[in-house]
Amino acid sequence: MSGPVASDDAAPEAGPPDHVVGPVVEVSPARRTQVGSLPVRRVLPQRPRRTVGPWCFLDHVGPVPVEPGLSFGIGPHPHMGLQTVTWLLAGELLHLDSLGSEQLIRPGQLNLMTAGHGVSHAEEDPARAEVVHAVQLWVAQPAETREGPAAFEHHAELPRLELDHAEGTVLVGEFGGVASPARRDTAHMGVELTLRGPGSVVPLRPDYEHALVVLDGRVTVDGVAVEPGVLAYLGQGRDGCTLVTEAPARALLLGGVPFPEPILMWWNFVGRTRQEVSEARRQWSDDDGRFGRVRSSLRRIEVGRPPWE
Numbered sequence: 267m268s269g270p271v272a273s274d275d276a277a278p279e280a281g282p283p284d285h286v287v288g289p290v291v292e293v294s295p296a297r298r299t300q301v302g303s304l305p306v307r308r309v310l311p312q313r314p315r316r317t318v319g320p321w322c323f324l325d326h327v328g329p330v331p332v333e334p335g336l337s338f339g340i341g342p343h344p345h346m347g348l349q350t351v352t353w354l355l356a357g358e359l360l361h362l363d364s365l366g367s368e369q370l371i372r373p374g375q376l377n378l379m380t381a382g383h384g385v386s387h388a389e390e391d392p393a394r395a396e397v398v399h400a401v402q403l404w405v406a407q408p409a410e411t412r413e414g415p416a417a418f419e420h421h422a423e424l425p426r427l428e429l430d431h432a433e434g435t436v437l438v439g440e441f442g443g444v445a446s447p448a449r450r451d452t453a454h455m456g457v458e459l460t461l462r463g464p465g466s467v468v469p470l471r472p473d474y475e476h477a478l479v480v481l482d483g484r485v486t487v488d489g490v491a492v493e494p495g496v497l498a499y500l501g502q503g504r505d506g507c508t509l510v511t512e513a514p515a516r517a518l519l520l521g522g523v524p525f526p527e528p529i530l531m532w533w534n535f536v537g538r539t540r541q542e543v544s545e546a547r548r549q550w551s552d553d554d555g556r557f558g559r560v561r562s563s564l565r566r567i568e569v570g571r572p573p574w575e
Contacts, residue, residue: 290501291490296326304330304338304398309479309497311531318477318499319454319522322348322531323404326479326494329356329397338398339390341564344550344557345381347412347529347536349449351403351456352377353437355481355516357395363387364558367418376421376437378448382407384546385416388562401481401518403456405438406529406536411451421448431463432509441519442469454522461485461515469506474521476500476507483515492517533569540574547572 294315296307309324354373361369361377364386371377427434427444436446439455470476478498485492492498530537537543549556
């Protein structure tokens with residue numbers, strides 16, 4: 267469910283974002299927006315918390331009922347300098363990209379696309395689901411790989427581990443001694459937590475900064491209640507935390523070493539300078555071959571010039 271980053275989401279060319287060294291619970295509301303026909307909570311980026319480790323974008327869609335005959339697919343659009351991480355809780359999506367990939371994704375499965383220098387993709391709605399509930403995340407690629415080749419991978423099964431009154435599914439990275447097979451270019455992790463009991467002790471890495479995004483239910487962290495529609499930033503320096511629930515809940519726990527360099531996000535691009543983002547947009551508009559072509563029934567998405575031009 268890749269949604270474009272609007273100009274007011276774009277980070278300026280500035281120094282790296284501030285990171286809190288030490289445990290905190292900093293709760294920031296998501297911004298309500300629209301992706302296609304679907305209402306979306308845009309949890310990242312936001313001011314002032316633009317990244318958590320290399321995680322730089324998070325759209326939380328639903329759960330929303332699907333009206334008969336209504337499609338929520340996203341037509342062909344470009345990416346550069348990032349990885350898309352698609353995670354479904356309900357519904358289905360068909361991924362198509364300029365590499366020739368064609369992959370249906372269902373709940374509990376992971377699609378991970380690496381953009382590198384450039385790729386384009388579309389996400390089509392097979393129109394079989396009654397409810398859609400999904401999370402789309404982006405990971406900023408580091409200098410070593412962001413100009414590299416594009417790639418796509420699908421993981422039908424992911425490793426799980428049992429915690430006290432909880433279960434974790436490791437999407438990316440390592441958590442609790444269990445590692446995902448998904449590619450990662452930086453030190454980061456993402457795990458879906460299914461919380462079943464009054465309190466679950468969750469292991470964390472002190473060198474990572476962490477954030478919690480509740481998908482269903484309500485979770486209390488250090489006495490602060492967290493519900494869907496907010497980002498709960500937990501800071502750095504924790505080796506664990508206790509997540510308290512009065513009823514079953516689901517949440518995404520994200521973490522990573524703070525990203526070492528400033529990034530510029532605009533539309534579907536993650537770059538470093540306005541010049542390279544402007545050039546990428548021009549190349550997409552000119553269809554000069556950099557981003558390839560996607561064989562999709564949906565209309566190719568275009569966009570106007572960025573605000574600095």
